[in-house]
Amino acid sequence: MHKIAVGQAGGPTTVINASLVGFIDGLPENTEVFAVLNGYQGLVNEDFERLEGPFYDWVKQHKTIPGACLGSGRYPFTPDLMIQAVHNLKRNDIHTLVFIGGNGTMAALQKMNSIAKTMNYDLQTIGIPKTVDNDLAGTDHAPGYASAARYVASSVRDISKDLESMRNFEQVRIIETMGRNAGWLSLASGLLKQSELDGPHYIYIPEVPVEQDRFIKDIQQCVNDIGMATIVVSEGFTFAGSSKVEREVINGRSVLGGISGYMEQMIRDQLGLTVRSENMGMNQRSAYWAVSKQDQLEAYEVGRQAALYMKQEKTNVMVSIQRRLSLGYNYLLSDVALTSVVNGGERRVPPAFIANRADFNGWLEQIIGEPIMTYPPMWRRSAF
């Protein structure tokens, strides 16, 4: 009997469970699967649960449910703890380790692979991509992103419509998105714009620092023109010459957040406008209603592909989505070395997409799922 362990790590998405179920569905009959609970913490504490009977059925029910059903979380996974983890795998005679996650998860998997080697333990490691941030190297996009992008695009458009009706009371709204050091999610907020008058009117991303004076001038100009400004900002955005705004640091890991509040204060102080900042919050990565069916399908498929790689005895690889140049949307799944994923670092929005928003929108539209209804344009361009 082939014994394997599978876990989920990092921030959850709406489709990370689809990948887990895809993986399980792809496994050969003679596989004994151990679910690792609470990410890498479960690997260190030997918190394994055999995937069988009612637990197996329960996990399978999660195919379309948000959150990471095995438990995920963030856990300081040091080399000493990795040695402990290898001992735990050895005790259970598990020689295959599969984790679903983003940058950090892949870095940990790769390290597990080399530590196992130094311990002369034969360990097959396979990564399944996920992240709402889309900052994972080695893949065209990561499952989880398109659904979060759908949420952001829809919600920002609606918040902007709301502001449009409140211009005699409130002129500026600032919406802060996730994304860490990459602007993929913020940029998605512009997907449903039909004209320049529609919000969001400005999108600020980490890849493009902006002078504070320029920012203030642009917002004033926009309010002069149409009586309002809807602003979207990535949590990792910085003004030129400034550093990132952090909410806190947990176990040495920066938790970003607060740049929208900083902007709010600037606008209030320097322009005297009525302004409100809002955090898009955890709904971005958990809203069931916003799931992109395409994203869900791909999440399932990358899971199944990992099971195939397991059978093919591939190791130290991650499943990658390769978009093919064609008229319609077309992609294939392939394996990419974990080393190149890790060495690729955080994948930021390429300059070509920043310069050409139509190209970015075309790229995004193909994975965003079913068409989203369009809204009629603004009726009257009235400034106060």
Ligand SMILES: Nc1ncnc2c1ncn2[C@@H]1O[C@H](COP(=O)(O)OP(=O)(O)O)[C@@H](O)[C@H]1O
């Ligand atoms: N550089 C690293 N070395 C070892 N383990 C890591 C590393 N980075 C992350 N991890 C482990 O992987 C988990 C998931 O990584 P994290 O950065 O939180 O999310 P993601 O995988 O989505 O990027 C962490 O909670 C931690 O246990």
Ligand SMILES: O=P(O)(O)OC[C@H]1O[C@](O)(COP(=O)(O)O)[C@@H](O)[C@@H]1O
């Ligand atoms: O408060 P936390 O734990 O940092 O979670 C919020 C973070 O999680 C994310 O949603 C996704 O995180 P990962 O994909 O890196 O795990 C980030 O965009 C955001 O910065």
